[in-house]
Amino acid sequence: MPLKFALVGNPNCGKTTLFNEITGSTQYVGNWPGVTIEKREGKAKKIQEDVLIIDLPGIYSLSPYSMEEIIARDYIINEMPDVVINIVDGTNIERNFYLTIQLIELGVNVVVALNMMDAVEAKGDKIDLKILEGSLKVPVVPITASKGKGVTELLEKALNVAQTAAAAGGSPLLQEIHNESIVASIEEIENRIIPTLESKVQNPRWTSLKLLEGDEKVQEALKVSVESLNQIKVYQEDLEKKFDMDIETIVADSRYRFTTDVTRKAVKKKAQASDLTISDKIDKVVTNRVLAIPLFLAMMFGIFSVTFGTVGSSTIDFVDGLVNDTIATFVLSLLEGAGAAVWLQDLIVGGIIGGLGSMLVFVPQIMILFFFLAILEDTGYMARAAFVMDRLLRKLGLSGKSFIPMLIGFGCTVPAVMSTRTLENEKDRRLTIMLVPFMSCGARLPVYALYTAAFFANNQTMVVFSLYLLGIAVAVLSGVFLKKTILKGEVAPFVMELPPYRIPTFKGLMIHMWDRGKGFVKKAGTIIFAAAVVIWFLQYFNFSFQAVSEPADSILGAIGNAIAPVFAPLGFGDWQSAVALLTGFIAKEAVVSTMGILHGVAEATESSTDLITALRTVFTPLTAYAFMAFSLLYLPCMAAFATIKREMNSWKWTLITVGYSTGIAWVVAFLIFQGGKMMGFN
Amino acid sequence: MINWIIGGIIFGATVLIIVRSISRMKKGESGCCGCTQSKCNCAVK
Structure with missing residues (x-):
């Protein structure tokens, strides 16, 4: 049985580029979100071990809001890959970490691939990998997928994690991410409601968090009874009263606070002469109301x-x-x-x-x-x-x-x-x-x-x-x-994320042209x-x-x-x-x-x-x-x-x-x- | 003789291509649209 490594990350963070680099494929890569809408598989060619690489659609979170998010989440939960390689756009760590946090919450083996490090260096920013690893409690490997840099090290690290670590089935980081009253509610659900459910629960800690969040897909999958839902509602209402926000926002807010805190500690941005990046400056012209069309x-x-x-x-x-x-x-x-x-x-x-x-x-x-x-x-x-x-x-x-x-x-x-x-x-x-x-x-x-x-x-x-x-x-x-x-x-x-402008690689252009021809x-x-x-x-x-x-x-x-x-x-x-x-x-x-x-x-x-x-x-x-x-x-x-x-x-x-x-x-x-x-x- | 051999190969290949295209489409594959984008699986190695 080959080991299974799943590539997960935000749209346009370079997953398909990494997939092609690892498997030798020439899958379509585009500098816009949503290039991948179905999962794809390929054998890793960069290492000797038998490893299957699965490229999942780009997602911003593990919340079931869109079909891509459901495909990715279902795959991770049901297929249980040996390692989830979370590709993070190094130039936009804070936003990308929201998904990272959710993957860590899930309790699966995560290795973070910090991609586009060439762009980070070009901007003059510094990222402290030790602080990141210490805060997230998962390995972090810097890579530049488009140039193949760090890819072998990433695979070796993932291999090491797959061979030595076992999925924890719950994250030790939960206490650090969420407020103690949220954690207390999660524990209550885990101890009081999960044992009463008819379906077998593989990951009680994460399931409790999802039930607290009011995730309907999880409720449906576990066939949670009305009685149990009413019990969960009590915890939700207590928290909503305390924080004066709805429960989804409370949980999301905790994650954002954590990601902001980690990013603040680990990333030192070079002072810019202007608040506008080069991409912003180009956008001012090409998306201008009059000039754009x-x-x-x-x-x-x-x-x-x-x-x-x-x-x-x-x-x-x-x-x-x-x-x-x-x-x-x-x-x-x-x-x-x-x-x-x-x-x-x-x-x-x-x-x-x-x-x-x-x-x-x-x-x-x-x-x-x-x-x-x-x-x-x-x-x-x-x-x-x-x-x-x-x-x-x-x-x-x-x-x-x-x-x-x-x-x-x-x-x-x-x-x-x-x-x-x-x-x-x-x-x-x-x-x-x-x-x-x-x-x-x-x-x-x-x-x-x-x-x-x-x-x-x-x-x-x-x-x-x-x-x-x-x-x-x-x-x-x-x-x-x-x-x-x-x-x-x-x-x-x-709502569409505008990717930063990138200089296309000659190899990439040739692949596109050749593929179509x-x-x-x-x-x-x-x-x-x-x-x-x-x-x-x-x-x-x-x-x-x-x-x-x-x-x-x-x-x-x-x-x-x-x-x-x-x-x-x-x-x-x-x-x-x-x-x-x-x-x-x-x-x-x-x-x-x-x-x-x-x-x-x-x-x-x-x-x-x-x-x-x-x-x-x-x-x-x-x-x-x-x-x-x-x-x-x-x-x-x-x-x-x-x-x-x-x-x-x-x-x-x-x-x-x-x-x-x-x-x-x-x-x-x-x-x-x-x-x-x-x-x-x- | 050569007419039958070459003609047979050409018509045989034609029937094979048509049958394969129909069966691929029935299975939900695109029949290879020639675009090679990820969704078509044209470029999977």
């Missing part, structure tokens, strides 16, 4: 300029030439040499290489975009973006809490939908799930890259930027509409590959399974012709576009690969043509824009659909979400095309 827009525009400007575009020609010319010609000659049948040549060159190549062409460009987005995330700017948007959304009657999943939605809809679990209010959660698919995920980028290269070569940046804004605008307006109609309710308050390539090799083969098959044969000379006569042609009239009022009523949008349900990138197959991109014959030229014969700039807008807004991909169903736990709401987004997409594309036509665009 223009700055956000300018930053995004700058990023799109580089991605879709000269730098990004030059990569397309290179990869396009490599895949659709060099590789396609080479493979075709190999197949001809080997005597392969015409259908097999067409399947491999026209179907697979043509389909995958059309999408892979844009991978370098996508990686450039994600590199810059990773900079915004890792520096801590994205958290400010959410803060800034909260002000705007609140005016419209929406909660800024919804914007965090929406920001995640810029990467991928699946984790964005899952991250709505942090919303406590069910209506807000449903609303946010319905809005997330409107955010432009990375998979839509190949569609934009292809169509802007074909029709807006001189304004690529502006057009892609406008599509991102269109997604945000539709999400916000939909939010207002839904909040006033089917999802009426109060606006939930939004790798994700696209992996997807090309699996889902898109399968889709390309199926599409090729359907466009090669008719319903009698005979090869057709014209794809329009194929199975796919028949399907496309049947649904094409739906799109005719939007300006793209050809069967190829209809089919491409249909395959977009498998994955949005499949829109491009389908177009590649249907327009014979990599046939490598004299009649072959590149996709951009082919599209110019079918679309105009106006219809291309309407097509991109439709691709942005219509039903989410299959993976997102499955996640929405799981998170909504309701077919009705899942179908409403899909129907709503597709309906909106149709209306918006219709308005763009018809409105554009009326204004004289083509």
Whole structure:
């Protein structure tokens, strides 16, 4: 049986960074709270012993206020890890210690990892580890997880604790943390009420404290009788009368007093020339009421300029030439040499290489975009973006809490939908799930890259930027509409901790960029590959399974012709576009690969043509824009659909979400095309 | 012969990918959305 070490700490204190450092994983790390919402496990690679590391969601306390706190607390209590490694942000000890105190109260084996010591040293602050260890009565190890400093020492210390100490089952520190009358009440509950409970209590001291605090989850788990609750109420009321506060505040206040006292003794802060930190000074500008939104827009525009400007575009020609010319010609000659049948040549060159190549062409460009987005995330700017948007959304009657999943939605809809679990209010959660698919995920980028290269070569940046804004605008307006109609309710308050600005590490940025680029390539090799083969098959044969000379006569042609009239009022009523949008349900990138197959991109014959030229014969700039807008807004991909169903736990709401987004997409594309036509665009 | 071998491999791989994707989604996994964020478990080693 491996030893189990659980990583516990406040949001954004570096748990996932430490997890990656210990296990060699490349889990997603972000400089904003709430990156981890489920527990993850990995084997420790830094030490020889068999140790399982469990990364728990970031929490501020062990009080059951949110789903993350319940997940973390339940894990610690029920799974009983051998050691709880409590990661504490060294630059913000006082606030982080509130959780530390609660872990110590729980009586589990705790080792404190004092993280971000490089930032502490850079600020010129001094932390006396001996005072900390003496006060908390647990080992304290200074580390800098991002640079791997102190990690081995931390693991050795935890190992030592796991092998030598046994969980006390109650904290000797309780008397020092809490006032003697609170301790007396805890002891009374422990001696008089705990023995009368039907359920077996593993940790009587901590359970008594929780019952005194009025923790409903503990009451439910132990099935505490009404009689016992009434007895506990007497202790609570006595304390409330004495301190003139409610019982939760009394217990919390004791903990805060203790943490303040320990911090005052152990931390010597360097006198600052100004009360404002560098982060504060930057925030004064980037979260300024007037400047914030223009700055956000300018930053995004700058990023799109580089991605879709000269730098990004030059990569397309290179990869396009490599895949659709060099590789396609080479493979075709190999197949001809080997005597392969015409259908097999067409399947491999026209179907697979043509389909995958059309999408892979844009991978370098996508990686450039994600590199810059990773900079915004890792520096801590994205958290400010959410803060800034909260002000705007609140005016419209929406909660800024919804914007965090929406920001995640810029990467991928699946984790964005899952991250709505942090919303406590069910209506807000449903609303946010319905809005997330409107955010432009990375998979839509190949569609934009292809169509802007074909029709807006001189304004690529502006057009892609406008599509991102269109997604945000539709999400916000939909939010207002839904909040006033089917999802009426109060606006939930939004409290978010703004992380300090950090200089991103080159390694971290490279990991982000590589991971996402790798994700696209992996997807090309699996889902898109399968889709390309199926599409090729359907466009090669008719319903009698005979090869057709014209794809329009194929199975796919028949399907496309049947649904094409739906799109005719939007300006793209050809069967190829209809089919491409249909395959977009498998994955949005499949829109491009389908177009590649249907327009014979990599046939490598004299009649072959590149996709951009082919599209110019079918679309105009106006219809291309309407097509991109439709691709942005219509039903989410299959993976997102499955996640929405799981998170909504309701077919009705899942179908409403899909129907709503597709309906909106149709209306918006219709308005763009018809409105554009009326204004004289083509 | 080569047509059957290569064609068989391609169509076999296609069926395998489709079946695996459906079973992963049924199990509540994302079917790998390609995002690699923590919630998808795409990056777990």
